[in-house]
Amino acid sequence: MDPVIVVGAGPVGLALSLALARHGVSSVVLDGGDGRVEQRAARTCVLHPDTAAYVSLLGGARWAAWRTERRRQVVRRTELDASTSPVHIQQYALERSLRATLEREPLARVVTGARLDELEQDAHGVLAHTRGPNGARWRGGYLVGCDGARSTVRKLLGIRFPGRTSVERHAVAALRLELPWDGEALLHHDLPGVAEEVVARPLPNGVWRLDWLLPPRGDLVTPDELLARIRGTLSAWCGEVPPYELLDTGVHTAHQRLARHWRSGRAFLAGDAAHLLGALGTRSVDEGLRDAANLAWKLALCLRRRAPDELLDTYETERRGSVGARLRALDQALPLVRGGGGLRALLPGGSRGRLELLTDGHLGRGALGAPPDYGRSPLTPGGEVAPGAVTVATDVGAPTPNVPVTALDGSRGLLWERLGRDLLVLLVAPGTRVWDSRHWLTAGLMPELATVMERLPMSAELLVTEEFPGATAHTVVLVRPDGHLVAALPGARTGDLRACVEAVRGALLAAGDPVGATDRD
Template identity: 85%
Template sequence: MDPVIVVGAGPVGLALSLALARHGVPSVVLDGGDGGIEQRAARTCVLHPVTAERVPLLGGARWAAWRTGRRGQAVRRTELGAPASPVHVQQYALERSLRAALEREPLARIVTGARLEDLEQDGHGVLARTRGPGGARWRGSYLVGCDGARSTVRKLLGIRFPGRTSVERHAVAALRLELPWDGEALLHHDLPGVPGEVVARPLPNGVWRLDWLLAPRGDLVTPEELLDRIRGTLSAWCGEVPPYELLDTGVHIAHQRLARHWRSGRAFLAGDAAHLLGALGTRSVDEGLQDAANLAWKLALCWHRRAPQELLETYEAERRGSVGARLRALDQALPVVRGGGGLRTLLPGGSRGRLELLTDGHLGRGALGGPPAYGRSPLAPAGDAVPSAVAVGTDAGTPVPDVPVTALDGSRGRLWERIGRDLLVLLVAPGTRVWDSRHWLSAGLMPELASVVERLPVPAELLVAEEYPGATAHTVVVVRPDGHLAAALPGARTGELRACVDAVRGALLAAADPAGDAAGAADRA
C-alpha cells in the first residue's frame, strides 16, 4: 500500500510519523519549511508523564514541587514525585529529538520545501500536490493534516473552525538565573508591585520561563514594559534584582477553537489544525501528541488490513470528544478564575478556588488538565460481548498506571515502556517476579493465555505483573496501543478476550453495520 502522507513537520506531525514507523507503516512528512528549527527559548511545552514516555526527549525538566502564592504570602506547596511530575521542555528541543529519531527510521521520510497546494481523494487513497522547490505529486493511503492553526488541509477539506480568539494573553520571558526555588514551579497571584498573576517554571540548564497575564485585548507590550515586569517580579521574590541573562521574550495568545469534523474520507486533522486551547495552563502540544498516539495505531491496523475502516471513525469520536470536554471545562472555569465566580457550582469540585483550578491546568489534573479518558468510546467492549469483565483501580478508557512488568523472555521493565506498539495483555500473577520466567511459563494460566494471545487477529504482547491497582490474582488486563485500558477479565477466558480485542479493533462496529461503504467493505479484516 501507499504510505501515509503527514502534512506539517511540527511536534505532532513528527510524532505521528514516528509512531507509524513503529507500527510498520511508511509515511512521508511534507514540510513546507526548509527543515530548520527556530531556537526560541521562551517557546516551551509541558507534557504529561505518559506523553513524555512515548516521545524521544533530549532534555526536559521535571518539577520537584508546585507552589502557589498570593500577595507576597505562600499559600500551598505540592510535592511532585517522578511518576506524577510533568515534563517541561523547549519546543525546539522536542522537535530536534523527534527529527533525530525519524532519521533513524527507514519507513519515515521528511521532504522539505513541500507546501501543500491541493488534494484529491478516491476510495483507495489520497493524491496531494505540493508547490515550491519540492513541488511534486504524492500518492498516499491516508493523509493527516498536522499543519497548525492556519491549516491548509482543513481549508481544502472545507471544515469549519469555530471558536473564540484571544481568550488569554501572556507576556513571556526566558531567563537564565538562580531563584530561591530550585527545580520548583511557582504561580503567584497579586504579587506586590506586579499586576495580575505570574508563573515561573524551570527548564534545564538554569533557565526559567516566566509568564505574566495580560488583558485579553490590549496594547502591545513594549520592551521597556517587559523589563519593568521582570525587575519588579524578581525584586518582589528575591528582595533585590539578582543577576540574570535575558534569552528570549514573546507574547503567548491562547485561542479556543474546535474543528467541526476531524475526518473527511481518508483525510484527518490533528494538533492545532483540529483544536486550539492553552488558557489556564492547559497544554496544546500535549493534546496534539495525544491525537497522534490515538490515530497512529488505528491507521496502522487499517493499513495492515487487520481492522475494518470503521475503526477510523472512532478517532474523531474519542479525541474530539475529549478536547471538547476540556474546552467546556475551560468555559466554565474562566469566570471563576478571572473574576465573577458565578459559575463555580457548575464545575466538578465546584468549591475549588481560582488558585486550585489554575494548579489543575498546570499540573495536569481534574477537568482542566487530567489525561484524556474514553469511557464512552465506541471501542468499549459491550457487556453482552464481555459479560464477566471486572472492575479494577482504573476505569475502562483511562490511561493505565506504570506498574513493573516481566516479558515472556524474562526481561523486566515498566508498563509504560511497552506502550506505543502492539496491544498489551497483562496477567496479574503475584509471586512471578521472584522466579525465573522458565518456571512459570508452563504453569497455571500461562500456557492457555499465551496460546490465545498468539492467535489474536492483531499483534499483541503478553506481559506479567506482580500487581495492578484494584486487580486480584489471575486478572487479565487488556491495554490499547495508546496506553488506555480496554477491559479487565477474570482469567484466560478465550472467547471474551477475543471479543474484547474485536471491540478494540472495530470489528464489532463493522458487524453492527454489515452494509458499510465500498471502501470499508474492501478493507475489512
C-alpha cells in the same frame, strides 16, 4: 502498501510519523519549511508523564513541587514525583529530538520545501500536490493534516474551525538565573505592585519561563515594559534583582477553536489544525501528541486490512469528544477564575478555590488537565461483549498506570515504555519477579494465554506484572496501544479476551452492533 502522507513537521506531525513507523507503517512528512528548527527558548511545551513516555522523550525538566502563593503567602505546596510531575521542555528541543529519531527510521521520510497546494481523494488513496523547491505529486493511502492553526489541509477540505479568539494573553520571558525554589514551579497570584498573576516554571540548564497575565486584548508589550516586569517580579521574589540572562521574550495568546470534523474521507486533522486551546495552563502540544497516539494504531490496522474502515471514525469520536469536553470546561472556568467575586459562591474557600482551579491545567488534573477517558467510546466493550469483566482501580477507557512489567524474554521495564506498538496483555502474577521467566512460562495460566494470543485478530504482546492497582492475582488486563484500559478479566475467561480484542479493532461497529455507541459532540 501506500505510505501515509503527513502534512506539517511540527511536534505532532513528527510524532505521528514516528508512531506509524513503530506500527510498521511508512510515511512521508511534507515540511513546507527548510527543515531548520527555530531556537526560541520562551516557546515551551508541558507534557503529561505518559505523553512524554509515549514519544520516548529523554530531555525536559520535571518539577519537584508546585507552589501556589497569593500576595506574599504560600497557599499550598504540592509535592511531585516521576508519576505526577509534568515534563517541561522547549519546543525546539522536542522537535529536534523527534527529527533525530526519524532520521534513523527507515520507514519515515521528511521532505523539506514541500508546501501543500492541492489534494485529491479516491476510493483507494490520496494524491497531494506540493509546490516549492521539492514540489511534486505524492500518493498515499491516507493523509493527515498536522499543519497548524492556519492549516492548508483543513481549508482544502472545507472544514469549518469555529471558536473564540484571544481568550487569554501572557507576556513571556525565558531567563537563566537562580530562584529561591530549586526545581519547583510557582503560580503567584496578586503579586503586589507587579502583576495579577505570574507563573514561573523551571526548564533544563538553569532556565526559567515566566508568564505574566495580560488583558485578553490590549496594547503591544514594549521591551521596556517587559524589562520592568522582569525586574519588579525578581525584586519581589528575591529582595533585589539577582543576576540573570535574558534569553527570549514573546507574547502568548490563547485561542479556543474546534474543527467541525476531524475526518473527511481518507484525510484527517490533528494537533492545532484540529483544535486550539492553552488558557489556564491547558496543554496544546500534549493534546496534539494524544491525537497522534490515537490515530496511528488505527491507521496501521486499516492499512493492513485487519480492521474495518469504521475504526477510523472512532478517532474523531474519541479525540474530538475529549478536546471538546476540555474546551467546555475552559468556557465554564474562565469567567469564574477571571471574573472576580462570582467565584466565591461556587467554589469553597473563595480565592483558595480559585487558585486550585488555576492549578489543575498546569498539573494535568481535573477537567482542565487530566488525561482523557474513553469510557464511552464505541470501542469500549460492554457487558454483552465481556460479561465476566472485573473492576480494577483504573476505569475502563482511562489511561493505565505505569506499573513494572516483565516480558516473556525476561526483560523488565515499565508499562509506558511498551506503548505505541501492539496491544498489551498483562497477567497479574505476584511473585514472578523473583523467578527466571523460564520457570513461569509453562506454569499456571501462561500456556493457555500463549495459545489464545496466537489466535487474536490483532498483534499483541504478553507481559507479566507483580500487581496492578485494584486487581487480584491471575487477572488479565488488556491495554490499547495508546495506553487506555480495554478491560480486566478473570484469567480463566480467555474467550472474553478475544471478544474484547474484536471490539477494540472495530469489528462490532462494522457489524452494526450498538454496544458502546456514543454521541458525537
